[in-house]
Amino acid sequence: MRGPDVPAKALDARALAALAANPGCRRRAILDGAGVDKAGLASALGAPSAFGQSQFALTRGNAFEARVKADGGAELLRLVHARLDPGAEPPREAHVPDLSAPGPAGRTARTALALREAVEAGGWTLLDHPMLALDVAGSPAFLEPDAVVVHPDGSWTVVEIKSFPMLDGSADPAKVGAAARQAAVYVLALEDVAGRLQDSAPAPRVRHRILLVCPRDFSNLATASAVDIRKQRAVTARQLARLTRIEEIAAGLPEGTCFAPGLPAEELTAAVEAVPATYAPECLAACELAFHCRERSRSAGAVTTLGRPVRAELGGLSTxxxxxxxxxxxxxxxxxxxxxxxxxxxxxxxxxxxxxxxxxxx
Structure with missing residues (x-):
């Protein structure tokens, strides 16, 4: 469906989190399931997307993350202990294993081994940029969280490090929600690893409260908050289960439907329009096809362009x-x-x- 000799675009945690944020969009489900490059597709449709982080934001985020993880992750582990596990022994010294290995599959295996060794050894362990794998529509998606911490009791915590600030102890709810959905993907992948380590003693447990680390106020100092992601995890799990049935969506498409960016614009537009979309203004921050879908939604007079709350209030009135x-x-x-x-x-x-x-x- 993505065209001959067109490589599949690998799904990352951001893409999977965006799927969970709009579970009713069949268009995104099949495009992501088929590995279509949506950014290239949007450009070919004449609606290029501005979705993504700026180079300045990436540089600032990398610098802040390096600061948080300096000195063997001492500050990061202090925050995990204070916010999530104050009853445990203080992390005076932690093990930081080397997770390097050839290729994503090798790094995934090395991460699983490091997690097993950390559970058996006890104490605090910090895994810096581990590699996890999650089955998506029958193929593995390789995911790289910022960090995973193994507690002395053998439980595991996902750590998300973001460059947006926490002002007076709270951050932008929309950004926190996006981080929680992304972390939920990592939690699901960790649960798969834990399921394969049931013979470990004690049995590994993936915590459903993750640690969100951000700059405090307008400084470069780190602060953190525990975020419960049980709801986001459940939604993401349901959406991924739905993705495994994308053949049902594909069965309703015209024969020979193809989303290769090199096709003529008319043919490509017809292929995209053959799959119904569920546009909402929130898509602008999460999907490369958002500008195209917004234009189509506006031309059809759909009330979804006004936002999901308005759509919900209007009941059966759809235009x-x-x-x-x-x-x-x-x-x-x-x-x-x-x-x-x-x-x-x-x-x-x-x-x-x-x-x-x-x-x-x-």
């Missing part, structure tokens, strides 16, 4: 034209709460405009 018709009393059941609210709002607006016209008369 702007339907909403306006319902407000004018031309469409809809008057007993429907959404229709009744729209007609009440229209009446109040008409009354307000009428009063303004009267006030404007000499």
């Amino acid at each position: 702007v034209d339907d909403v306006l018709a319902a407000a004018r009393g031309e469409l809809g059941d008057p007993g429907d709460p959404a229709v009744a609210a729209l007609r009440r709002a229209a009446a109040l607006r008409a009354e307000a405009l009428s009063g303004r016209e009267v006030a404007a008369c000499p």
